[in-house]
Amino acid sequence: xxxxxxxxxxxxxxxxxxxxxxxxxxxxxxxxxxxxxxxxxxxxxxxxxxxxxxxxxxxxxxxxxxxxxxxxxxxxxxxxxxxxxxxxxxxxxxxxxxxxxxxxxxxxxxxxxxxxxxxxxxxxxxxxxxxxxxxxxxxxxxxxxxxxxxxxxxxxxxxxxxxxxxxxxxxxxxxxxxxxxxxxxxxxxxxxxxxxxxxxxxxxxxxxxxxxxxxxxxxxxxxxxxxxxxxxxxxxxxxxxxxxxxxxxxxxxxxxxxxxxxxxxxxxxxxxxxxxxxxxxxxxxxxxxxxxxxxxxxxxxxxxxxxxxxxxxxxxxxxxxxxxxxxxxxxxxxxxxxxxxxxxxxxxxxxxxxxxxxxxxxxxxxxxxxxxxxxxxxxxxxxxxxxxxxxx
Numbered sequence: 001x002x003x004x005x006x007x008x009x010x011x012x013x014x015x016x017x018x019x020x021x022x023x024x025x026x027x028x029x030x031x032x033x034x035x036x037x038x039x040x041x042x043x044x045x046x047x048x049x050x051x052x053x054x055x056x057x058x059x060x061x062x063x064x065x066x067x068x069x070x071x072x073x074x075x076x077x078x079x080x081x082x083x084x085x086x087x088x089x090x091x092x093x094x095x096x097x098x099x100x101x102x103x104x105x106x107x108x109x110x111x112x113x114x115x116x117x118x119x120x121x122x123x124x125x126x127x128x129x130x131x132x133x134x135x136x137x138x139x140x141x142x143x144x145x146x147x148x149x150x151x152x153x154x155x156x157x158x159x160x161x162x163x164x165x166x167x168x169x170x171x172x173x174x175x176x177x178x179x180x181x182x183x184x185x186x187x188x189x190x191x192x193x194x195x196x197x198x199x200x201x202x203x204x205x206x207x208x209x210x211x212x213x214x215x216x217x218x219x220x221x222x223x224x225x226x227x228x229x230x231x232x233x234x235x236x237x238x239x240x241x242x243x244x245x246x247x248x249x250x251x252x253x254x255x256x257x258x259x260x261x262x263x264x265x266x267x268x269x270x271x272x273x274x275x276x277x278x279x280x281x282x283x284x285x286x287x288x289x290x291x292x293x294x295x296x297x298x299x300x301x302x303x304x305x306x307x308x309x310x311x312x313x314x315x316x317x318x319x320x321x322x323x324x325x326x327x328x329x330x331x332x333x334x335x336x337x338x339x340x341x342x343x344x345x346x347x348x349x350x351x352x353x354x355x356x357x358x359x360x361x362x363x364x365x366x367x368x369x370x371x372x373x374x375x376x377x378x379x380x381x382x383x384x385x386x387x388x389x390x391x392x
Contacts, residue, residue: 009128013360017344021354032381034369035354037173037321039238041293043275044286047237050278051271059270065262066254067094067246068273074280075246083205083215085229091254094276095261096268098203098232098245099125102167104264105199105228105247106133108256109165117158117166119150121323121361123173123201136162139362144325147177147314152190165197168216171204174361174368175323176298176316181214188216188223198227203245204319206236206287209295213318217248225250235319236287237279242272294320297371297378304382308389320372323358327365332392340364351388353381 017035024031054060066072072089079085079092095101110116112134118126119140127137138158142148155166168187171178179187191198200216217227232245247257261267279287298316305313305322312325326343335342340357344367347353358366369385371378 033354041238044283046282047275047279051275054274066258084218097243101245110135114164115162121363169201171318175314176319178317208318244276351384
């Protein structure tokens with residue numbers, strides 16, 4: 001007797017692919033996995049030492065629902081130093097990963113039937129999270145010639161009296177595109193006009209190949225008032241399993257988010273939080289090294305993909321993905337339902353390369369590859385993709 005809302009929820013494509021890849025590898029298959037959205041680096045040594053020290057010092061008791069004061073102070077300093085954002089510590093809530101931070105925000109803001117604007121392509125979990133928290137996902141079509149970045153004209157078509165929130169992913173998963181300050185300012189002005197909140201998911205903010213990155217909330221006091229900034233340590237510090245994310249928002253919203261979190265989980269693991277304090281205060285050099293390696297892999301991937309006829313892709317300015325347009329190949333693959341699922345399944349079966357079908361992001365003529373993997377595997381994987389496409 002499951003709840004009715006579960007009938008509308010789609011299982012995660014990425015988790016399904018990861019499970020399948022693990023099974024095939026156990027069977028001895030030579031699989032190149034370009035699907036995973038997880039850094040292949042280890043957690044920085046300083047962060048691990050921070051966790052060890054917390055355990056040795058018996059810092060293992062309950063703490064504040066909003067997160068350790070020490071960690072919130074460090075996040076406060078990080079936001080001020082790197083993002084030109086000025087928040088008090090009681091405007092920051094540390095959560096059990098950025099995904100949990102988003103869920104807390106949706107629970108806090110949405111009443112049943114409220115609409116959330118989600119530009120396409122979108123991160124796979126956004127629509128399901130909105131549905132699970134009682135909202136209605138409303139998809140916004142964007143233009144490939146604008147790197148699939150939403151414009152006010154794109155968004156205004158979808159605004160109704162029930163629109164409560166828009167989710168912006170910056171840098172984008174799956175495209176790697178980054179909004180400029182002027183692009184963000186235009187979106188902020190539109191949202192202010194229509195009294196719409198902005199959830200700015202900036203989890204890939206540190207993995208940026210441009211000279212500057214603009215946080216939405218930093219544009220003005222008015223922008224800050226309507227923006228909930230979401231970030232975390234999973235991508236920037238290779239701390240995916242530690243599950244630490246956070247929100248920065250107005251005092252009223254943050255108090256409400258903390259109340260929600262207090263009832264749902266009490267607070268994130270104190271050990272993970274102490275590790276995060278060390279990561280943010282002592283691991284900057286290691287994090288910068290990771291980004292430099294990602295940049296080199298990005299350049300390698302772009303160079304190799306440019307040699308494949310019949311495909312196109314968004315040039316990544318951040319994150320560690322390439323979103324590949326396979327529209328020109330669609331007629332060559334017979335399928336019953338999804339083209340991208342058919343392509344990804346055949347690629348895995350015949351070429352032993354795992355990718356994520358674009359339908360997971362709302363775009364069925366695309367696939368996403370990740371370059372958060374060893375460079376040799378990346379090169380071999382793209383070589384196999386090239387040979388597979390040429391065979392058809």
